Amino acid sequence: MKENLVKNSGMALASGILVALMVTANGMLAARMGNWISLVIIHLVGLLTASFVLILKKSFSNIIKGVPLGFMLGGALGVFTVLMNNVCVNNIGVAMTLGLALVGQIIASAVVEHMGVMGMKKSKFSPKKIPAYILMIAGAAIMIVWG
Amino acid sequence: MSGVSMFYSFLALLSGANIAVSILMNARLGAIKGLYKSAYINYVMGLVIAVPLAIILKGFDFSNISLSLADAVAFTGGAIGFMVVVLNNHLTPKIGIIYVTILLFIGQLGIGTVIDAIRSGVFSLGKILGGVLIIAGLVYLVKIEKAPGKSNKS
Numbered sequence: 527m528k529e530n531l532v533k534n535s536g537m538a539l540a541s542g543i544l545v546a547l548m549v550t551a552n553g554m555l556a557a558r559m560g561n562w563i564s565l566v567i568i569h570l571v572g573l574l575t576a577s578f579v580l581i582l583k584k585s586f587s588n589i590i591k592g593v594p595l596g597f598m599l600g601g602a603l604g605v606f607t608v609l610m611n612n613v614c615v616n617n618i619g620v621a622m623t624l625g626l627a628l629v630g631q632i633i634a635s636a637v638v639e640h641m642g643v644m645g646m647k648k649s650k651f652s653p654k655k656i657p658a659y660i661l662m663i664a665g666a667a668i669m670i671v672w673g
Numbered sequence: 674m675s676g677v678s679m680f681y682s683f684l685a686l687l688s689g690a691n692i693a694v695s696i697l698m699n700a701r702l703g704a705i706k707g708l709y710k711s712a713y714i715n716y717v718m719g720l721v722i723a724v725p726l727a728i729i730l731k732g733f734d735f736s737n738i739s740l741s742l743a744d745a746v747a748f749t750g751g752a753i754g755f756m757v758v759v760l761n762n763h764l765t766p767k768i769g770i771i772y773v774t775i776l777l778f779i780g781q782l783g784i785g786t787v788i789d790a791i792r793s794g795v796f797s798l799g800k801i802l803g804g805v806l807i808i809a810g811l812v813y814l815v816k817i818e819k820a821p822g823k824s825n826k827s
Contacts, residue, residue, distance in 0.1 A: 534768045535776055541760045542780020544753050550788050552750035562727040569723050571751030573716035579755075580709050589710045590717070593702065600698030601718030603691055605726075608719075610688035617681045619793070621785035621800045625807050626682055628778055630689025632811070638693065658814035665806030670682045672799025 546620055552608065553615035565609055622673045629666045633659070708762050712755060771815045778808055 556564040580586040590598075614623040636655075642648025702711040764773050782804040790796040 531768060534764055535772065537760060538764050538768065538773045538776035539780040541757055541764070541773075542777040542782075543784045544757050544760070545777065545781045546784040546788060548750045548753035548757065549785075551747050551753065554744075554747040555750060558744055558747060560731055562723070562731040565723040566720065566727045567748065568751040568754075569716050569719035571748060572755050573713065573720065573751075575752045575755040576709060576713040576716055579759075580713060583709065585709070589706070589713055593706060593714065597698070597702045597705070598714055598718050600695040600702060601715030602722050603695040603698065604715055605719045605722045607688050607691045607695065610684050610691070614681045614685045614688065618678055618685065619785070619789040619800070621782055621789050621797075621804060622682065623685045623688075624778075624781045624785050625800070625804050626685035627689030627692065628781075628807060628811070630686035631693045632689075632814070633686075634690035634693035638697065652817070654817050655814060658810045658817065661810030661813060662807050663810075665803040665808075665810060666682075666686070667803075668799055668806060669803030670679065673797055673803060 546624065549611055549615055549620055549623065552612050553620075556612035557616050561609060561612060564612065565605060568608055569605070618673070622669050625669050626666055629662050632662060708759065712758055716751075771819065775808070775811060775815065778811060782808065 552564065552568055555567060558564070559567070577586065580589070611623055611627070614626075636651060636659075639647075639649050640651045699711060699715065702714060706714065761773055761777070786797070786800055786804060789800065
């Protein structure tokens with residue numbers, strides 16, 4: 527069991543490494559081909575990969591059937607994450623882009639949870655969490671000022 | 674710090690906030706369609722937005738683009754993104770979302786710092802210190818969120 531934990535933890539680390547490589551590759555593509563065309567290529571390559579796996583798993587059917595339009599909007603938002611990452615990576619680097627995005631993600635999650643919108647169970651902001659946010663915001667500030 | 678890098682820093686924070694919202698939206702989709710089909714739908718929706726943007730803003734002008742084999746690596750991002758989604762989904766039930774998140778960010782920021790150092794030739798202490806503080810904050814947050822429900826079987 528311990529072995530599995532080590533293996534799975536290693537895979538989670540590897541997944542993070544893949545994210546950094548992905549952001550780098552996407553940034554290179556954007557620098558080479560421009561922000562807009564690279565955005566199309568990135569999603570096209572992703573779509574081809576997903577289609578390939580769906581065909582392999584013999585479940586390439588009824589993909590969009592019965593899905594309310596509102597459920598699909600997450601994918602539309604995803605475009606802007608890719609776009610913003612591409613623009614940022616080429617200007618402030620991989621570490622700062624991913625580090626600041628993490629801080630933004632955690633703060634936005636806390637706001638959404640506190641308000642209980644978008645189907646989230648409402649959970650009030652706990653003052654016990656303040657030191658955690660101070661650490662993260664300090665980290666983000668240090669990155670911005672001395673990065 | 675220049676005003677320009679301040680702008681990109683704000684953009685990176687905004688990108689993270691956007692990730693948080695899209696994760697929530699995708700949770701409903703994943704629940705009814707499963708991992709692979711919801712990834713497929715995400716890419717289709719991505720193209721629905723990206724193609725018109727590219728046509729309007731860039732006019733799909735491929736004429737001034739010449740690609741060498743060295744550029745091939747730049748095309749792998751979309752495929753890597755799909756792998757990451759599948760990998761994280763596979764790992765989350767095994768070691769828990771909390772550890773996946775922490776390890777994911779350690780991997781991201783660690784390698785991100787190395788990539789930046791290779792590309793810029795400068796090893797930035799500010800980025801390392803900032804990254805360590807952000808991860809420390811994340812670990813602290815996770816410890817607090819876990820604390821009330823100590824009933825987790827060991």
